[in-house]
Amino acid sequence: xxxxxxxxxxxxxxxxxxxxxxxxxxxxxxxxxxxxxxxxxxxxxxxxxxxxxxxxxxxxxxxxxxxxxxxxxxxxxxxxxxxxxxxxxxxxxxxxxxxxxxxxxxxxxxxxxxxxxxxxxxxxxxxxxxxxxxxxxxxxxxxxxxxxxxxxxxxxxxxxxxxxxxxxxxxxxxxxxxxxxxxxxxxxxxxxxxxxxxxxxxxxxxxxxxxxx
Numbered sequence: 001x002x003x004x005x006x007x008x009x010x011x012x013x014x015x016x017x018x019x020x021x022x023x024x025x026x027x028x029x030x031x032x033x034x035x036x037x038x039x040x041x042x043x044x045x046x047x048x049x050x051x052x053x054x055x056x057x058x059x060x061x062x063x064x065x066x067x068x069x070x071x072x073x074x075x076x077x078x079x080x081x082x083x084x085x086x087x088x089x090x091x092x093x094x095x096x097x098x099x100x101x102x103x104x105x106x107x108x109x110x111x112x113x114x115x116x117x118x119x120x121x122x123x124x125x126x127x128x129x130x131x132x133x134x135x136x137x138x139x140x141x142x143x144x145x146x147x148x149x150x151x152x153x154x155x156x157x158x159x160x161x162x163x164x165x166x167x168x169x170x171x172x173x174x175x176x177x178x179x180x181x182x183x184x185x186x187x188x189x190x191x192x193x194x195x196x197x198x199x200x201x202x203x204x205x206x207x208x209x210x211x212x213x
Contacts, residue, residue, distance in 0.1 A: 003147045003167040004136065006157055008066025010035035010172045010206070016181035017154035024082050027095060029181050035174040038205035039063055048101050058203045062170060071143030073106040074135050076156035080108045080125065087114050094125065105142040107135045109156060132159050154182035161188055167213055169195070172206040 011017050012035055019029025026032065039045050044063035046054030054060070081092045094100055099120040107126045114127040128135040139148045150160050160166050171184075190211060199210035 002071075002140070002143060002145055004140075004150060004160070004165055005070075005147050006150050006152075006160075006166060006169040006171075008039065008063060008170060008172060009152060009157065010039065010174055011184055012176045012178040012181070013173055014177050014179065015183055015185050016178045017152070017157070017184045018182040019178050020180045022078070022082075027078075027082070029178075031176070031178060032181070034176045035172075035178075038172050038174060038203065041205075058201055058208065059205060062172065062208050066170065067101070069147050070104060070149040071146030072104055072139035073102050073149045073151050074132075074139050074156070074160075075106060075108050075151045076153045077108055077110045078153050079151060079156070080110075086112045090114065090117070093117060093119065099123075105139070107139050107142075109135055132156075132163060132165070136160075136165060154184055158184065158188065161190075161193065164193060168198075169211040171209045171211075173209060174206045 009017065019026070019032035022029040022032075028035075038059045041055045042060040042063040043054035043056065044060060044067060046052075080094050083092055100106070100123045103122040105124050105126060107128050109132065110127050111129055112127070113129050116127070117125040119125065126138065128138065136148065150157055150166065157166075161169075194213040195211040196213075197209060198212040199208065201208050
């Protein structure tokens with residue numbers, strides 16, 4: 001049976017999923033990129049950059065799982081770009097260039113409609129103003145029986161968690177203290193939502209925690 005999953009989501013050790021002062025220059029916020037050191041050295045990440053190298057091991061296992069068996073993706077608008085309000089035009093096509101890493105239908109939560117955006121490699125961005133449940137319904141229909149990944153950012157993951165719509169979560173908790181930013185867990189009672197720790201393993205760069213129902 002297909003699942004709705006969060007996978008490969010990096011957190012600081014004090015529970016932030018993005019640093020403060022997010023901007024065009026720092027889309028993950030100040031020092032936010034430090035949370036992804038576990039990911040940057042993996043073969044999965046290096047392949048996204050067109051490279052044929054990178055490390056194997058536990059971090060790579062979780063990196064690969066973070067992109068495997070997904071038939072559709074859901075992203076918050078900040079994950080697509082820095083533009084606020086109505087779309088001034090259709091020139092912004094995402095952070096990733098002409099060939100985004102999703103290679104599947106990808107649904108962007110937004111209050112402002114926009115025509116679908118077809119990219120290279122199988123990614124089509126669909127802009128959904130109807131809320132998280134509408135986006136999930138469309139993503140499941142498009143996924144062809146595969147899992148749906150809720151990719152972020154923090155606000156989007158929190159909304160789906162609080163609505164009880166997530167089946168499994170993988171957090172990569174990095175040994176980084178940010179102090180402030182976007183907090184993941186404030187006001188969220190994971191046991192009350194039915195989650196238990198299904199996996200936990202530490203590497204030099206992160207502690208990988210999988211929560212499942």
